[in-house]
Amino acid sequence: MKVDSPSDTNGTARLASELRLAVGRVTRRLRQAHAVGDVSLSGVSVLARLARDGAESPTSLAEAERVRPQAMASTLALLEQRGLVRRSPDPADGRRSILEITDEGHAVLAERRSASVHRLGAVLDEFTAEERATLASALPLLDRLAERL
DSSP: OOOOOTTOHHHHHHHHHHHHHHHHHHHHHHHHTSOTTSOOHHHHHHHHHHHHHOOBOHHHHHHHHTOOHHHHHHHHHHHHHTTSEEEEEETTEEEEEEEEEOHHHHHHHHHHHHHHHHHHHHHHTTSOHHHHHHHHHHHHHHHHHHHHO
16 A cells, blocks of 8 residues: 555545554454453453553543543443452542552453463464564554544
8 A cells, every 4th residue: 555645635545444444353353352251342441541550530531541431431330340440539539539450450451461462473473574573663653543543
């Protein structure tokens, strides 16, 4: 896929379409590999954010994950029911609550990452060193793309 110039809107639209399809296929395939009853993709994303950034309020989690507060409330309720996150009063403002990942949440996150990483690694082993280097060089761009969406 070649985009000739920044003003090449047809090429940019085609790239955007093909990128959406490819990323969607990868995501679906990874999602399909998990058993029924596993933590949802949105739940894993929340666990990962809490593990990386520390305790957060439901509002700030919803903003960071770019979902409606109601959707975040549902995700958090399921994570709390399973004992993967713990809610406590915010020491700075007792009217708010903050959530933090539990030891069980860390374990589930590690297991889920391990399974996905193992599956991706097995497939990447079939790629040439040059192909793996090309994918690696695109990672910063994909991260930037995700942050700007």
